[in-house]
Amino acid sequence: MDDHSLLTDVALSILGATALGLPAYLLRLPLVLAYLAAGLILGPSLGLSLVQNPQSIATLSEIGLVLLMFILGLEIDLRKLMRAGRAVMINGVSQFAGCAALAAGMFYLLGYQNRGHDYTLTYLAIVGSLSSTLVVVKILSDRLELDLMTSRITLGILVLQDLWAISFLALQPKLNQLAMDTIFLSLAKAMSLIVASWLMARYVLPHIFQRIGKQPELVLVAAMGWCFGISGLAGVMQLSREMGALVAGISIASFPYHTDIAAKITSLRDFFITLFFVALGMQIPSPTAHVLTLAGWLTFFVVFSRLLTVSPVLMFLGYGSRGSLVPAINLGQMSEFSLVLATLGVSLGHVSRDFLSACILTLVASFLLSSVLMPKVHVIHNLLSPWFDRFRFKEAKTPDESKTEPEHKVPRIILLGFYREASSFLEELTRRHTQTFLQDLLVVDYNPETLAKLHERNVQAVYGDVAHSETLRHLHLDKAAIIISTVPDHLFKGTSNLKLLRTLQELAPQALHIVTAETIDAARLMYAQGASYVFIPRIVAAHYLVDVIERIQSNRLDAIKQGAEKFLGQWQETLP
Missing domain, CATH: 3.40.50.720 (NAD(P)-binding Rossmann-like Domain)
Incomplete structure (x- = not known):
């Protein structure tokens, strides 16, 4: 592989993403869909084979995954999470556990099982339980609804989903030898990585950042070094590098520099994440009947499982029909994190490329549905109101809503x-x-x-x-x-x-x-x-x-x- 071919492939990938991203932006469609379509057109399977070495793009895109996990960690404030209230904490457990159990049961009845080193059923349970932070935040932000009570519940559940995903990342490389001693060993390694990162972030990094704080460029370089250092350490410990980056981000999320660091890395992350989704699009094979069937069932599950696991719990907690329905619809899409897990699963030999293709198609379909359903969620509630009234689901202000922690006063x-x-x-x-x-x-x-x-x-x-x-x-x-x-x-x-x-x-x-x-x-x-x-x-x-x-x-x-x-x-x- 020479430098010219690599630069040419990168240039073609970025140009293709730009060419399809512009109409997607004008049509208010998620840009991820445009990037996947660009990869599909440029790739060898269904496209024009303009990119000669798709593997080179996939290798570069791994940097985007590391940066994505790092920034995600920077935005997870565990102290705020603990103060989020029982609605988030209870739903954060019941939603993921409920969706995983429903997925395992539903897809088992459809004939999907774990056989030998094939862990398709396990991956279906995990990837089907995660929702997209990227899409939810983008749509809620565009509609200026991030401060609504239902939006805070939605975002809290998304944060807890990320913590569940971290747990799976810790076990993922060892699924082939998954026994009690293997589980304990993997968890021990993960805990030692977390503790070591916390000790460094508690006693060493503050002094380093304090000394270099007057040089924002050096702060950024130091943060990147910390990210890739912990990510590399995770790899040496036979843990996921992405998990290492996430731990690195969480460990310094309370630093006063975290907002500035995340802001500056965002552009770099977006570049490599664009390559990641373009590379995924290149991997989409000709859709077989099996892939289309799995994608259809998975899309159905992702949308309706949230209604079965989120709405009843919020209804029980007294959030009324509207407060129970809105978060469930907000969460009705597959997560880009699910593609990360599925991609790693393919590289580890746990699932087939057909499984990854079905996940990509599910991501596309669920993103399109969310872009339509989320802006219309209040219209949907009004249409369903007669049914809620028939079952005596009252729409009223809840005790939890009145006890919500007051928002900080915005400086003027x-x-x-x-x-x-x-x-x-x-x-x-x-x-x-x-x-x-x-x-x-x-x-x-x-x-x-x-x-x-x-x-x-x-x-x-x-x-x-x-x-x-x-x-x-x-x-x-x-x-x-x-x-x-x-x-x-x-x-x-x-x-x-x-x-x-x-x-x-x-x-x-x-x-x-x-x-x-x-x-x-x-x-x-x-x-x-x-x-x-x-x-x-x-x-x-x-x-x-x-x-x-x-x-x-x-x-x-x-x-x-x-x-x-x-x-x-x-x-x-x-x-x-």
Whole structure:
């Protein structure tokens, strides 16, 4: 395999994904479907055989799996999960266990069994029990429904599904020798990996990240090193590398840097994940009657098993007909994680390629169904309401809903970057307003020492490189009222106040945007671009200095000097 053929295959894969991704985006279809279709067209089985070495794309795509698991781990906050409430905790167990039991029973009756080293029935039970975080979050986010009670229940169940999948990943390489001693050995290895990662994350990594926190690029490199290091260690221990990446992400999910790291890795992950789905599309063989039949049954199961395992439990807990139906429909698709497990199963010899093909077809069909059903879930509920009333399923506010932990107050003033002008601005705010007013302020900066000082003053502050657009996207700026940048352009790396203004107008169009300019021409350009106010430090200083000169000419120098010394004596801002 020469470099030219590899680069050519990668180029063709990305071009094909782009060509089909654009119409999919316009039609509001999941992009995963476009990537699979691109692989199908480019591949050797049903396509044009334009990609000469599909295995090279599949090898590169493994990097995407590792990064996907790492970012997923970064987004799993175990402390929040423990506070999620009984609806999530109970459903997280009953949904997965119930779906696995139903799948095992249903597909056994359909003639699917474990024979020798063929674990088709086991894999059917596992992959049929997992739902897609990617699709659910995308659709709920587009509809601005992530904060709804039903959405929080849905997302909580998805997190617990990921934990179930981690458990299976730990056992997956040893299914061929699955005995009690093998299970205990695999679990012992997994626990030792988790403990070692936790100890490193608890006692070593914080000091390393603290020292390099002022260099966001080095923080990113260190995080990537941690990800691939733990992933490689998992491989040496004969555990799944993907599981290692997931453990690496979870172990540093509580770090203040995790949002910034996830934001910056996202683009890299998306590139390799695109290759992963294109490579999967290349592996789709000519669909036989057996593959189509299995895909049909699996799609049927994925959609309706959620209604049988999620809705009754939520109904029993008192969430009413709507609160019980919506999460069940939200979860009605196969997970991309299921494809990861099925792909690993093929590589381990546990299942056939026909099984993987059926899973891919199920993913496509269930994604299409979800893209139609999820936006119409309330219409579906209204249609079913007469039946709910007939069976006395009341629609009422539940005790759990009233006891839900209150949402954190969203800061209305966002201060991007914290240098000397911002430090003085905060001190002036502190002198003029109460602490209650300061609760409406959030500071974003990448200096750990500065963040620690701000926390000591009870000021909300998070780690983030504001020069990176993905970091800003992860800050959820859409609810901010005022967004301020006091950092001059010469201190920015890779951006400017003008570029920052354009990004902010896209992410928070309703907010007021205050940016900083070092030249008059730059200020005029930013006003023309729609800035609410342009802060020019030298002009503000000039106004004040002229006022001082006029007072001096009125023979008031002593009073001015004494007032300035007294003022500075009382001035205690964060940065000296």
